[in-house]
Amino acid sequence: MKTTLERHLNILDFTLASLLRRKGKNLSLLTIYLLVIFMLASLVFFVTALKREAAIILEDAPDMVVQRLVAGRQDLVPTKYAEAIASIRGVSKVRPRLWGYYYDGLNGANYTIVADDDSVTEPESAMIGSAIARSRKVTVGDLLPLISYEKVPLMLQISSILPAGSDLMAADLIVISSEDFQTLFNFPAGQATDLAVTVRNPKELTTIASKIAQLFPDSRPILKSEILRTYQAVFDWRGGMTVILLSSALISFIIFAWDKATGLSAEERKEIGILKSIGWSTPDVLLLKFWEGVVISLTAFLLGVVLAYGHVFFLSAPLFAQALKGWSVIYPSFRLSPVVDGYQLAVLFFLTVVPYTTATIIPCWRAATADPDTAMRS
Amino acid sequence: MIRIVMAIVLVYAVSVTNASAASKAVEAIPANAKCPVCGMFVAKYPDWSATVRFKNGTTQHFDGPKDLLTCYLDTTHYLPGKRQADMVALGVKEYYSLEIIDPRAAYFVIGSDVYGPMGSELIPFKTEKDAQAFKLDHKGKRIIRFNEITLQLIRTLN
Numbered sequence: 001m002k003t004t005l006e007r008h009l010n011i012l013d014f015t016l017a018s019l020l021r022r023k024g025k026n027l028s029l030l031t032i033y034l035l036v037i038f039m040l041a042s043l044v045f046f047v048t049a050l051k052r053e054a055a056i057i058l059e060d061a062p063d064m065v066v067q068r069l070v071a072g073r074q075d076l077v078p079t080k081y082a083e084a085i086a087s088i089r090g091v092s093k094v095r096p097r098l099w100g101y102y103y104d105g106l107n108g109a110n111y112t113i114v115a116d117d118d119s120v121t122e123p124e125s126a127m128i129g130s131a132i133a134r135s136r137k138v139t140v141g142d143l144l145p146l147i148s149y150e151k152v153p154l155m156l157q158i159s160s161i162l163p164a165g166s167d168l169m170a171a172d173l174i175v176i177s178s179e180d181f182q183t184l185f186n187f188p189a190g191q192a193t194d195l196a197v198t199v200r201n202p203k204e205l206t207t208i209a210s211k212i213a214q215l216f217p218d219s220r221p222i223l224k225s226e227i228l229r230t231y232q233a234v235f236d237w238r239g240g241m242t243v244i245l246l247s248s249a250l251i252s253f254i255i256f257a258w259d260k261a262t263g264l265s266a267e268e269r270k271e272i273g274i275l276k277s278i279g280w281s282t283p284d285v286l287l288l289k290f291w292e293g294v295v296i297s298l299t300a301f302l303l304g305v306v307l308a309y310g311h312v313f314f315l316s317a318p319l320f321a322q323a324l325k326g327w328s329v330i331y332p333s334f335r336l337s338p339v340v341d342g343y344q345l346a347v348l349f350f351l352t353v354v355p356y357t358t359a360t361i362i363p364c365w366r367a368a369t370a371d372p373d374t375a376m377r378s
Numbered sequence: 379m380i381r382i383v384m385a386i387v388l389v390y391a392v393s394v395t396n397a398s399a400a401s402k403a404v405e406a407i408p409a410n411a412k413c414p415v416c417g418m419f420v421a422k423y424p425d426w427s428a429t430v431r432f433k434n435g436t437t438q439h440f441d442g443p444k445d446l447l448t449c450y451l452d453t454t455h456y457l458p459g460k461r462q463a464d465m466v467a468l469g470v471k472e473y474y475s476l477e478i479i480d481p482r483a484a485y486f487v488i489g490s491d492v493y494g495p496m497g498s499e500l501i502p503f504k505t506e507k508d509a510q511a512f513k514l515d516h517k518g519k520r521i522i523r524f525n526e527i528t529l530q531l532i533r534t535l536n
Binding site: 089090092200201202203204207211 | 425473474475476492508511512515516
């Protein structure tokens, strides 16, 4: 037992020394390898974390959202729809919602305006997201002027700033009373942007949705499960786009690695011949090459994954953020909570480390089984 | 679109969480509670769970009205040492509201296209109107009352 371990340790020792001897070549290989793993692992971490974040947020989403369509486009819903929907069996609550976007000419940003009379009780006061507070340089107690559609400024006193923990969705959010909402957008009374429907028994959701569609043919009920599925698809799609962009890098790496791993230089062939002639057996030589592959690929893999972890969860993935988070002037500065999907890491491992290591062994086996004399002479 | 949905969700999240937390506290079923009729874990199907309270204060959970009624009609077989007379309170979940109601006053719809954890179910309702509306929506066959339920009838559901 002890001798086996010693044999491995000795060969590993030799491997490291031989890798160091060809420092430039091996370092460049390691760097490219590292870069590829880093990009792929970053992407895996980022998409997994975003998906989880979305799932957590949507957990509290309404069971169903009812919109109204006019000529195929979303329009305002009369609040009297809400009463009719509330009387459908199985519906426990219907809540008309008021929300929209406000373009701020000062910094060219779009704010999300939501009316909620439960959290903002006083007129002309507002709760705002931290990114707005930062870009407009305002704090609690200050006034935030918004220009209404009648071109009259609406002075909102900031009652609180939404916690930064919910930045992904709250960074550009302004919560005001429904009265102010109607003033700001010249919004007709008795109308809502959409209706949030709560259904106690999830089994009844599809029946209720079809009843709503029957009752109001111009309405479009959207189930929570559909929203969830759309999110997953959107993140998968964006992740997929990034993979396609990265794939050229990946392919060039594969070509490079294949070339490096399979083709033995004359020098290496000679080295194997010398090793064999001074008494190394074929398994020893293979073990040496195996360790060489393991040292390079495992170092690249572990370092790459660790760097990717830091890149995504400590620096908030500056490399992909633009491509994956959407487009907006005010970028939420948020920190993703770390999630590591072991399955995806394992896939990454088996797609990179294992093929590389095996690819290095086969040509060496061919060289090692050859006669040392020929190997040295060639 | 994505962010707006998230934003709105956030605003309502607090109130919704509070409400659902409150209702969960009432209907807490121990994670290891097993239905004595079919042996399945009850906590996995909170929308279907049914409960019996005995004279001595202990409770027994079932994973659907059907299993509760089976046990009620054949108590000594499924719960040796207990008798039907020991059951002081019965509770099943009303389909639309998921509130706990007494099955002895409920209206049951059988033969519908809504299945419980144990397949075909007796779906309980508080009022006859609800039962009729459900029967229409979900292709139910019959509305029955508690005293019409027999073991034989339950067997035809399986």
